[in-house]
Structure formats: C-alpha cells, structure tokens
Amino acid sequence: MRSDGTRSAPWALKATAIGGLLFLHVPLLIIFVYAFTTEEKSYQFPPPGYTLKWFSVVWERQDIWNAIWLSVKVASIATVIALVLGTCAAAAVSRARFFGRDYISLLFILPIALPGIITGISLRSAFSVMDIPFSTWTIVLGHATFCIVVVYNNALARFRRTSGSMIEASMDLGADGFQTFRHVVLPQIGSALLAGGMLAFALSFDEVIVTTFTAGQQATLPIWMLNELIRPRQRPVTNVVAIFVIAVTFIPILAAYYLTRDGEHTGGAGK
Amino acid sequence: MTTAVSFQHVSRHFGSVRAVDDVSLDIAEGEFFAMLGPSGSGKTTCLRLIAGFEQPTSGHIEIFGATAEGVPPYRRNVNTVFQDYALFPHMTVLANVGYGLMVKGVDKPKRDAKAEEALALVALSGFGGRRPSQLSGGQRQRVALARALVNQPKVLLLDEPLGALDLKLREQMQVELKTLQRNLGITFVFVTHDQGEALSMADRVAIFNEGKIVQVGTPEDIYERPQTRFVADFVGSSNVLSPAFTKASGGPERWASLRPEKITLLRGNAAAPKGQLKAAVTVKAVHYQGASTRLNTVTAEGHQVNVTAPSSFGRVADGETLTLHWSADAFHVMEGER
Known part of the structure; x- marks a missing residue:
C-alpha cells in the first residue's frame, strides 16, 4: 500500500505528460495560426504576414455555407431520430423482460464498436440493393446508426438507476402514461438525454467515413474540408472553417460533460 | 356490510x-x-x-x-x-x-x-x-x-x-x-x-x-x-402432532395442533390426573426465556413436542424424563389434513 500519495510525480513522468499534451494540442494551435496567414498555397513557417481576409472569403463562399447547412441538418435530424429510438430501446431493454434481450442490447451497441468503414460499406450495398438513391436522408440514416448508440447507452444507464416502482407509483396515484412520462420519467432521464443528444450531434457533425459511403454527390462539412485539402486553393479557408468546427463540436461536448456530472450528483443524492 | x-x-x-x-x-x-x-x-x-x-x-x-x-x-x-x-x-x-x-x-x-x-x-x-x-x-x-x-x-x-x-x-x-x-x-x-x-x-x-x-x-x-x-x-410456536402421536396419547387419529402453554409438566414418569391425556418424553434442549423456559422434548417413538415450563417449575436438565399431560379438548384437530 502506498502511504506517500501526496508525493510529487518524478520529473520524467512530468516531462512525458507535458510532451504528450503538446503533441496533441500544438497542431491545433498551428491550425489557428494558419487561419490568419497571407500565404495561400503552402504552409510556410513562420507565416509571411497576417490577415483577416480569409474570414470574409469564407463568409462569401456559398459552397461552404451549403456544407455547413447540410451538416447541421443531418446532425439535427440524426440526433432527433437517435433520441426517440434510443430512449425507446433503452426503456424496453431496462424495463421489459423478453426473449433475446441481451442479444438485442449487444446489437444496439455494435455499430459504434464496428469500424465505420464496415458500417459504410454495408449501408452502401444495402441502399444499392434496395435501389434507394443517395440523398440527405441516406446520410441521416448512416449517422443515426451510431448516434442511437450514444443516446441508448446514456438513457440505459439512467433507467437502470431509477426505481421501476416509481412509474407504478405514478400510475397508482392517477397519472396516465403521458403524465407519468412528463412528470416522472423525463425529469429522471432528462439530463442523460441532453448529454446523449449533444454527444450524438457532435459525432454526426464531424463524421467522415460513413458519410463518404452514403452521401453521393453532397458534401457535409468534413467531406468538403477533405476535398479542399486535395485541391490546394485558398488553403487558409480550410483553417478558418476548422476553427468553426472546433467551436461547434467543443461547446456541446463540454456542456454534456458538465450536465452529466450534475446528473450524477442529483442521482447519487437520492441513493 | x-x-x-x-x-x-x-x-x-x-x-x-x-x-x-x-x-x-x-x-x-x-x-x-x-x-x-x-x-x-x-x-x-x-x-x-x-x-x-x-x-x-x-x-x-x-x-x-x-x-x-x-x-x-x-x-x-x-x-x-x-x-x-x-x-x-x-x-x-x-x-x-x-x-x-x-x-x-x-x-x-x-x-x-x-x-x-x-x-x-x-x-x-x-x-x-x-x-x-x-x-x-x-x-x-x-x-x-x-x-x-x-x-x-x-x-x-x-x-x-x-x-x-x-x-x-x-x-x-x-x-x-x-x-x-x-x-x-x-x-x-x-x-x-x-x-x-x-x-x-x-x-x-x-x-x-x-x-x-x-x-x-x-x-x-x-x-x-x-x-x-x-x-x-x-404461524409458529404450536406443536404439530401426527395421527400416530394423538392416537398413542389417547386422542383421535388425526393431525392436530397443541399449544405449548396448554401442556402441564410433571417430573419423572408420573401418573396424569384423571381424564387427562399424557405422554412420556425426554428433554432434548432447554431455551431459557426469562419468565419461562422453552423445552424441546421427544417421545420414545421420536415425536417432537415443544412445551413451556414456568419459572416456578425449577431447573430442567437435558436428558431428563418428564411426563406431559393436557386436557382432551386442548387438541385442535386440523380439518384441512386427512
């Protein structure tokens, strides 16, 4: 047993930790720096000059706005689908007893465990077998497969912590199914759903692999960025968009972290 | 109503x-x-x-x-x-x-x-x-x-x-x-x-x-x-007695219950008062409970009977022979058992 728990870590460990953090975050800084460079064809260091012009260029380019709008639309719809289906599935698995329940639980989680490329290929071949033309909806379907998992896992964990007799108590006291959901179930699982939903949105927003196989001619924001890197034209534009993406994905993930942490506290207080 | x-x-x-x-x-x-x-x-x-x-x-x-x-x-x-x-x-x-x-x-x-x-x-x-x-x-x-x-x-x-x-x-x-x-x-x-x-x-x-x-x-x-x-x-604490036991002690040949507090104890192999049913038992275990003592006893045929001895009865030792007796109507015949 270690009694000297307060002893400071050896310098080698500190150096490794700092090195690791730098390795992870310096590239992010570089993206920020090159969003302001005056050089548009290559990434020379240090940048020859600094300018804000790329922000106005981004503002005027319709293809970027289309990509952003498509990504927001896909992520929103996929999240809504995931919230509805994920919650229903979690409720069924945690409340009801039926044949093959454990296998169904596993099947739900599988899409996030499988490499995206497998999900992508299988969806693409399914779409072609069924003669479904590629559209926004095929992207949404692809994203929904892994978004459901996130919501499902969050909701399931919360359902398992809430007492089943609470729902019966509500019904017993005269509340119908809708009132019980509104006054008892939703307050119990609300923060878990919010966290799951935000995580699902963030996952969908920067998804590349499954999207590549299910998008057809349309470009979501990550796909657009990939295309931009191949065609070296107005390179800093990509960096400006990257900053935007970092902001958009970081805010909900941070919020989800704080919300579930709060949920843990209220849940734990109930014992 | x-x-x-x-x-x-x-x-x-x-x-x-x-x-x-x-x-x-x-x-x-x-x-x-x-x-x-x-x-x-x-x-x-x-x-x-x-x-x-x-x-x-x-x-x-x-x-x-x-x-x-x-x-x-x-x-x-x-x-x-x-x-x-x-x-x-x-x-x-x-x-x-x-x-x-x-x-x-x-x-x-x-x-x-x-x-x-x-x-x-x-x-x-x-x-x-x-x-x-x-x-x-x-x-x-x-x-x-x-x-x-x-x-x-x-x-x-x-x-x-x-x-x-x-x-x-x-x-x-x-x-x-x-x-x-x-x-x-x-x-x-x-x-x-x-x-x-x-x-x-x-x-x-x-x-x-x-x-x-x-x-x-x-x-x-x-x-x-x-x-x-x-x-x-x-419900507990009642003696459940088999038809063989009730018959041997002079009762009807039926499953019956007998409350421990309705049984009177005599030391040794004694004669029961007239009109009373009796059984000779050996003490197997003694549970002191303050105001009374609970005894687990067994007959020569192996039937278990629990009895309650008041504190006035004095000390009872394991293996001691006792005579139990009770009035004929203390038996409750269980109608649900044939």
Whole structure:
C-alpha cells in the first residue's frame, strides 16, 4: 500500500505528460495560426504576414455555407431520430423482460464498436440493393446508426438507476402514461438525454467515413474540408472553417460533460 | 356490510408458474386485512391484481361492486404504499404528497393545503420543503403513506411497508398504522411475511401458500385453530402432532395442533390426573426465556413436542424424563389434513 500519495510525480513522468499534451494540442494551435496567414498555397513557417481576409472569403463562399447547412441538418435530424429510438430501446431493454434481450442490447451497441468503414460499406450495398438513391436522408440514416448508440447507452444507464416502482407509483396515484412520462420519467432521464443528444450531434457533425459511403454527390462539412485539402486553393479557408468546427463540436461536448456530472450528483443524492 | 374487494376464482399465471391459483376472497369495507405467507406465495401478486398492475389470467375481481378487469391503475380508487416507498427523488416532500392531486388538475394552493393536512396526519408537518433523500427510512415511509392517503382511496394497499424499518420503529409504526386505519375507516390490505405483524394488526388474516389461500380467519382463529400443518408451522410456536402421536396419547387419529402453554409438566414418569391425556418424553434442549423456559422434548417413538415450563417449575436438565399431560379438548384437530 502506498502511504506517500501526496508525493510529487518524478520529473520524467512530468516531462512525458507535458510532451504528450503538446503533441496533441500544438497542431491545433498551428491550425489557428494558419487561419490568419497571407500565404495561400503552402504552409510556410513562420507565416509571411497576417490577415483577416480569409474570414470574409469564407463568409462569401456559398459552397461552404451549403456544407455547413447540410451538416447541421443531418446532425439535427440524426440526433432527433437517435433520441426517440434510443430512449425507446433503452426503456424496453431496462424495463421489459423478453426473449433475446441481451442479444438485442449487444446489437444496439455494435455499430459504434464496428469500424465505420464496415458500417459504410454495408449501408452502401444495402441502399444499392434496395435501389434507394443517395440523398440527405441516406446520410441521416448512416449517422443515426451510431448516434442511437450514444443516446441508448446514456438513457440505459439512467433507467437502470431509477426505481421501476416509481412509474407504478405514478400510475397508482392517477397519472396516465403521458403524465407519468412528463412528470416522472423525463425529469429522471432528462439530463442523460441532453448529454446523449449533444454527444450524438457532435459525432454526426464531424463524421467522415460513413458519410463518404452514403452521401453521393453532397458534401457535409468534413467531406468538403477533405476535398479542399486535395485541391490546394485558398488553403487558409480550410483553417478558418476548422476553427468553426472546433467551436461547434467543443461547446456541446463540454456542456454534456458538465450536465452529466450534475446528473450524477442529483442521482447519487437520492441513493 | 359492503364488500370492498371481491376475488372470484382468480388465477394469475406467469408462463407455467401459477403465482395466484384459483383464489376466492371477500374483503369487507373498513376492514384491516392482512395477506400473510412466505415469499413467492402469491400475496404480492394478489395486491398487484387489486392495484391494477397485473390482470387476472382467469376469474373475476370486483372493487366496491365494479368490475376491475381491464381498468388501468390510474382509474382505480385504490392507492398503494410500495415496499421501497417509490418516492419521486426530484420532487420535494410536499410535491410528492400532492402528486395525485396535481395529475387530477387540482390547483396549487388547494393541493398544497391538502398535502400539508396529509403530512400532519402522519406527524410530518414542516417537512414539506425537504427532498426524500433528506429523510430517514421511517420518515420516507410516512411520506409514502401520506402520498397515498391524500387521494382518499377507498382501499389502501400496503406492500410489506414496514419491512425496511428496524424493530423498534416497526413496532411503533404498527401501532400508528392501526390507529390511523381505525380513525380513517379506510379498508387496508396489508401484505407481509411477518406473522407477528399480521396477527397483531389485522382484523382478518389470509394465509397464502403456493398461490392458494390455505386459511382465512381472525388472528385468534389462525393462531388457535390452524386448519393445516402449513398454517400451524408458519404461524409458529404450536406443536404439530401426527395421527400416530394423538392416537398413542389417547386422542383421535388425526393431525392436530397443541399449544405449548396448554401442556402441564410433571417430573419423572408420573401418573396424569384423571381424564387427562399424557405422554412420556425426554428433554432434548432447554431455551431459557426469562419468565419461562422453552423445552424441546421427544417421545420414545421420536415425536417432537415443544412445551413451556414456568419459572416456578425449577431447573430442567437435558436428558431428563418428564411426563406431559393436557386436557382432551386442548387438541385442535386440523380439518384441512386427512
């Protein structure tokens, strides 16, 4: 047993930790720096000059706005689908007893465990077998497969912590199914759903692999960025968009972290 | 007398398990009715059938004369106190108690006033602003009781409500529940596996075993006159005697019960007074209990008999020979056993 728990870590460990953090975050800084460079064809260091012009260029380019709008639309719809289906599935698995329940639980989680490329290929071949033309909806379907998992896992964990007799108590006291959901179930699982939903949105927003196989001619924001890197034209534009993406994905993930942490506290207080 | 709850040949099967098997039962209005039995005997399923959480596989249930089958829990004028209380952790105590009124659309000032009244009834005035997590087990139990009572149910169902409380609190709550039931005049249906609790609180007790009711009666009936070996064993402390024993001691050749306190002891192999039935036994174990001593004895044929020796009888040693005698009418023949 270690009694000297307060002893400071050896310098080698500190150096490794700092090195690791730098390795992870310096590239992010570089993206920020090159969003302001005056050089548009290559990434020379240090940048020859600094300018804000790329922000106005981004503002005027319709293809970027289309990509952003498509990504927001896909992520929103996929999240809504995931919230509805994920919650229903979690409720069924945690409340009801039926044949093959454990296998169904596993099947739900599988899409996030499988490499995206497998999900992508299988969806693409399914779409072609069924003669479904590629559209926004095929992207949404692809994203929904892994978004459901996130919501499902969050909701399931919360359902398992809430007492089943609470729902019966509500019904017993005269509340119908809708009132019980509104006054008892939703307050119990609300923060878990919010966290799951935000995580699902963030996952969908920067998804590349499954999207590549299910998008057809349309470009979501990550796909657009990939295309931009191949065609070296107005390179800093990509960096400006990257900053935007970092902001958009970081805010909900941070919020989800704080919300579930709060949920843990209220849940734990109930014992 | 009005019948509050009526079961007519009710069965509830889960797959091949007969949780409730052809139960017929009438509970009178204003009665304190206990359902007593070991776990898995069907008593809780019966309670859930009354509450509406389960539907009978066959048979018919009436609550105050109205057919109960197909009526969902929220349309029954019946409320339940759950074993784990099932309080809503995200609501205050006052909101918990007012919940039933809230979903019925009673406006806030009125339902808060009613909820306060109900809290006063269970001696929890001033606790309305707290969360269930800030209460002790006994207080939560009272909140659950107030939350049910505020709806003025015609029947209150209690599912092992005292099971999670410690002994002292349990005894106190037994008295309070009984008083509350008397004052309110509501029909109480109380499920428990604790025979002492059932016998001390209830007007009538139904003993469950393997999905069937084996005996219904007043606590005295059940305690003094068990109809089957199971009831005698479960209610406890009575001697269950085989036909061979009763015949050998001069009684009828039937299964019978004999209360330990009705047996008189004599030292050695003595003659019994005239007209009394007797048996010679050897002492196997001695349990000192203060005012009296409980003895496990055995006859030469191997029949076990428990007797109670008053402290005036003096010390009894293991292996000592005693003569037991009792009056012929102390035997209670169990009609349910052939």
